[in-house]
Amino acid sequence: MPLTLVTLVRLVAVVLLAGAAGAASAAESIQPPSMFSPVSTPAAEILELSWLVIGITGAIFVVVETLLLVGIVRYRRGRKDDGREPAQVYASGPIEMAWTIVPIIIVAVLFLVTTRSIATLQKDSAPPGWLDVTLVGHQWWWEFRYPEYGITTANELHVPTSGPGGGRPTFLTLHSADVIHSFWIPQLAGKTDVIPNRENHMWIEPRESGLFVGQCAEYCGTQHANMLIRVIAHPPEEFEAWVQSQQQDAVDDPEVRAGRNRFLSTACVNCHRVTGTRADGSFGPDLTHLMSRATIGAGIVANNRENLIAWVKDPDHFKPGALMPAMGLGDPEVERVADYLLTLQ
Amino acid sequence: MTVIDSEAVAIGGVRQGWLDALHGWVTTVDHKRIGILYVGSALFFMVIGGVEISIIRLQLAQAEAHLISPQTFNRLFTMHGTTMIFLFGMPMLFGIANFVIPLMLGARDLAFPRLNAFGFWLFLFGGFLLYYSYLGAEGLYGAGSAPDIGWFAYAPLTSKTFSPGNSTDYWILAILVSGFGSMLTSVNLIATTLTMRCKGMTLMRMPMMVWIMLVVSVLVVLVIPPLTAAQVMLLLDRFLGAHFFDAQAGGSALLWQHLFWFFGHPEVYILMLPGFAYASEIIPVFSRKVLFGYPAMVAATVGIGVLSLGVWAHHMFAVGLSRDLNIFFTGSTLLVAVPTGIKIFNWLGTIYGGKIRFDTPMLFCLAFLAQFVVAGLTGVILAIAPLDWQLSDSYFVVAHFHYVIVGGLLFTIFGAIYYWFPKVTGRRLSETLGRWNFWLLVIGFQITFTTMHVQGLLGMPRRIYTYPADRGWEIWNQATSVGVVFQIAAVAIFAFNVWRSLRKGQIAGDDPWDAWTLEWSTTSPPPSYNFETIPEVQSRRPLWDLKHPDDPDGIHE
Numbered sequence: 092m093p094l095t096l097v098t099l100v101r102l103v104a105v106v107l108l109a110g111a112a113g114a115a116s117a118a119e120s121i122q123p124p125s126m127f128s129p130v131s132t133p134a135a136e137i138l139e140l141s142w143l144v145i146g147i148t149g150a151i152f153v154v155v156e157t158l159l160l161v162g163i164v165r166y167r168r169g170r171k172d173d174g175r176e177p178a179q180v181y182a183s184g185p186i187e188m189a190w191t192i193v194p195i196i197i198v199a200v201l202f203l204v205t206t207r208s209i210a211t212l213q214k215d216s217a218p219p220g221w222l223d224v225t226l227v228g229h230q231w232w233w234e235f236r237y238p239e240y241g242i243t244t245a246n247e248l249h250v251p252t253s254g255p256g257g258g259r260p261t262f263l264t265l266h267s268a269d270v271i272h273s274f275w276i277p278q279l280a281g282k283t284d285v286i287p288n289r290e291n292h293m294w295i296e297p298r299e300s301g302l303f304v305g306q307c308a309e310y311c312g313t314q315h316a317n318m319l320i321r322v323i324a325h326p327p328e329e330f331e332a333w334v335q336s337q338q339q340d341a342v343d344d345p346e347v348r349a350g351r352n353r354f355l356s357t358a359c360v361n362c363h364r365v366t367g368t369r370a371d372g373s374f375g376p377d378l379t380h381l382m383s384r385a386t387i388g389a390g391i392v393a394n395n396r397e398n399l400i401a402w403v404k405d406p407d408h409f410k411p412g413a414l415m416p417a418m419g420l421g422d423p424e425v426e427r428v429a430d431y432l433l434t435l436q
Numbered sequence: 437m438t439v440i441d442s443e444a445v446a447i448g449g450v451r452q453g454w455l456d457a458l459h460g461w462v463t464t465v466d467h468k469r470i471g472i473l474y475v476g477s478a479l480f481f482m483v484i485g486g487v488e489i490s491i492i493r494l495q496l497a498q499a500e501a502h503l504i505s506p507q508t509f510n511r512l513f514t515m516h517g518t519t520m521i522f523l524f525g526m527p528m529l530f531g532i533a534n535f536v537i538p539l540m541l542g543a544r545d546l547a548f549p550r551l552n553a554f555g556f557w558l559f560l561f562g563g564f565l566l567y568y569s570y571l572g573a574e575g576l577y578g579a580g581s582a583p584d585i586g587w588f589a590y591a592p593l594t595s596k597t598f599s600p601g602n603s604t605d606y607w608i609l610a611i612l613v614s615g616f617g618s619m620l621t622s623v624n625l626i627a628t629t630l631t632m633r634c635k636g637m638t639l640m641r642m643p644m645m646v647w648i649m650l651v652v653s654v655l656v657v658l659v660i661p662p663l664t665a666a667q668v669m670l671l672l673d674r675f676l677g678a679h680f681f682d683a684q685a686g687g688s689a690l691l692w693q694h695l696f697w698f699f700g701h702p703e704v705y706i707l708m709l710p711g712f713a714y715a716s717e718i719i720p721v722f723s724r725k726v727l728f729g730y731p732a733m734v735a736a737t738v739g740i741g742v743l744s745l746g747v748w749a750h751h752m753f754a755v756g757l758s759r760d761l762n763i764f765f766t767g768s769t770l771l772v773a774v775p776t777g778i779k780i781f782n783w784l785g786t787i788y789g790g791k792i793r794f795d796t797p798m799l800f801c802l803a804f805l806a807q808f809v810v811a812g813l814t815g816v817i818l819a820i821a822p823l824d825w826q827l828s829d830s831y832f833v834v835a836h837f838h839y840v841i842v843g844g845l846l847f848t849i850f851g852a853i854y855y856w857f858p859k860v861t862g863r864r865l866s867e868t869l870g871r872w873n874f875w876l877l878v879i880g881f882q883i884t885f886t887t888m889h890v891q892g893l894l895g896m897p898r899r900i901y902t903y904p905a906d907r908g909w910e911i912w913n914q915a916t917s918v919g920v921v922f923q924i925a926a927v928a929i930f931a932f933n934v935w936r937s938l939r940k941g942q943i944a945g946d947d948p949w950d951a952w953t954l955e956w957s958t959t960s961p962p963p964s965y966n967f968e969t970i971p972e973v974q975s976r977r978p979l980w981d982l983k984h985p986d987d988p989d990g991i992h993e
């Protein structure tokens with residue numbers, strides 16, 4: 092392999108892309124979802140392969156474009172042309188053989204490396220000890236279930252990190268409740284489509300803790316653009332703590348009884364679940380630990396009182412076309428409901 | 437009385453002239469006029485598709501913009517894609533083939549002239565059907581609007597549950613109807629090529645363009661039927677409660693994808709091969725050299741055609757195919773690079789040793805070469821399944837296929853129009869305006885589509901009507917949108933050039949480029965019967981033989 096070339100390409104690309112992405116997001120804590128800054132095993136493997144492919148295709152690019160440019164300059168018709176036609180060359184066996192065989196060799200090399208990479212990356216079942224998460228895509232939000240812990244949450248996926256000495260990768264089983272979606276966090280892994288009446292799998296293994304963003308990559312209707320994904324990778328102990336907090340029943344704070352009653356006597360309960368109450372819907376996100384999430388509406392706005400009020404009053408305000416209806420509650424009632432939601436730690 | 441009568445006659449006379457002309461165009465079965473109708477309608481739809489995408493780029497120039505609603509945005513990109521593929525690309529290539537191929541073969545028309553006209557009108561009707569959805573689609577539900585399912589219309593988004601109203605039905609019927617038109621025209625081209633070649637023109641003496649269009653036509657006949665079948669199945673799902681694609685009732689969402697891409701991937705070659713065809717005619721003439729490696733070019737064309745039938749699932753690497761399938765489709769897709777490479781090298785071989793004239797048609801073809809190399813290489817990148825898991829459905833893919841369809845096909849189409857316009861109209865397009873057209877298009881194209889790769893690499897999915905400001909995508913999107921301005925200017929200059937040259941363009945003469953194929957041996961424009969006497973050829977370049985009796989082609993082939 093032309094390793095030096097690959098290294099060169101890698102350097103140039105990293106500088107360009109990091110500069111580009113960094114400039115735009117210096118002020119934010121969110122890292123741009125670039126495949127060039129992988130933090131998880133599959134994404135890193137893919138990037139390794141990418142450098143090789145970019146190196147090879149880059150070299151071909153340079154060679155062919157140079158040939159073309161040289162041809163154009165060298166064989167342009169001169170100013171003092173004699174008007175005679177150039178020698179007519181019809182074909183040349185050896186040359187044509189060469190430019191057939193060399194590409195075949197390159198293709199063979201690419202094919203073999205890819206085959207190896209597919210074999211390591213694609214897993215159809217979870218190796219023992221991995222964290223199992225079932226993902227359900229909905230128009231236009233994500234549901235995450237942790238069968239072994241009995242937890243259900245939405246839009247923000249929490250997983251443990253792996254250290255240098257190994258750890259606990261996450262194995263995702265993908266289902267869809269409606270149309271096709273695609274689950275994609277470029278820093279963690281390539282995308283996998285989320286298809287109704289079909290079970291797909293993918294896996295991630297974050298090696299750093301932090302927040303990693305992505306979004307639905309398959310057009311899935313009106314709000315496809317706002318079907319964002321946030322993955323929070325925790326060190327193992329922190330992850331255990333998160334699991335424990337999620338396993339608690341919903342807080343029942345007497346101070347917000349009015350809001351709670353309103354919530355429970357409204358159609359909210361047909362679509363949302365709050366454990367320990369009669370709210371047991373599954374059409375919308377589980378709200379049991381709503382306040383443990385940083386955003387609402389699949390990542391569209393920050394999760395705070397103001398936005399909750401605006402959301403409950405009219406979800407279309409943030410997310411036109413969202414499948415939660417405006418419930419027509421009066422302002423004071425909406426505020427009371429919001430105050431109740433704010434206690435759902 | 438007499439005064440009134442004569443007035444009536446005069447008015448009637450004028451009206452009749454105008455009506456006659458219209459009547460003439462509507463009822464024509466002349467391949468040249470039908471070709472012009474095709475190209476004219478295709479350009480008309482190109483402008484509409486361009487307006488649609490300009491609105492989209494206006495919206496995306498800013499993060500978190502709310503210029504248009506998500507619904508409007510989704511309809512616009514669906515209409516843009518459908519329009520550009522089915523109402524611009526296909527009719528454009530059929531139009532040029534219609535005009536040029538019988539002339540190249542030394543024939544007086546296509547084999548079935550009336551079928552030819554029928555094919556055109558089916559296509560146009562399909563186009564109107566699609567756009568009528570803006571008025572009629574929602575039916576009783578509302579004021580009507582266009583489909584919003586994307587140009588590949590993945591199930592089950594297209595089911596009655598997720599796409600109520602009738603917009604999806606208009607989409608289905610439009611594609612169904614224009615698809616029949618395409619099939620009929622292809623059958624016609626095949627029959628013409630196989631049976632109506634002039635005396636002496638063996639298969640291996642056909643101009644490269646005819647070979648390529650033969651392969652394209654065969655592909656159309658092979659792959660439109662599965663698409664048509666899929667559309668009919670979808671109609672059954674939507675109207676009669678069948679469950680082919682209805683996942684909730686046990687149907688298969690992937691079945692649609694297999695059927696669609698079995699059409700959809702060869703479709704890419706159906707669109708791109710004609711670009712190769714124009715380049716294969718133009719590059720030799722303006723390099724003043726015979727096309728290098730004709731037999732290899734024929735083989736590569738057939739090879740691409742055959743391989744294109746076995747690569748469709750590379751559009752589906754992310755759907756969770758088995759390992760074996762991912763490996764198979766990676767391999768088959770990579771193989772396409774071999775014949776494609778042969779073509780590129782053969783064009784280079786044609787240029788080398790030539791005396792290049794930089795007339796506008798050649799400029800477009802040279803830019804095509806430079807840009808198509810990039811399209812091919814990003815194609816190789818996307819063929820590698822693991823890389824595709826990162827890049828599919830991102831802006832990288834959008835950049836890739838616009839490099840193919842704009843950087844490749846649109847550039848060669850412009851090249852072809854500048855090349856054959858003198859033959860069609862008898863007048864040349866202005867070279868000065870042509871250069872403006874060319875350079876503005878190159879600049880606009882590069883700004884728009886080169887930056888698009890970056891957005892994809894930075895994780896931006898396609899088909900999103902807005903995006904968060906903190907992703908680092910905004911500057912790249914701005915650049916992409918700025919490029920559109922240049923492209924609009926280029927198309928405007930082109931339109932002006934056509935309008936002006938039709939009136940004032942330099943008279944072309946029979947053979948303005950000193951070219952070698954038969955269409956240049958008749959008058960410009962050709963008479964309705966094309967050739968006074970059917971020509972007879974001894975080689976691939978009959979006009980070369982005529983101009984160089986001392987060194988005819990035949991002895992070298």
Ligand SMILES: [Cu+2]
Pocket residue numbers: 228231271272273307308309310311315318
């Ligand atoms: Cu989605």
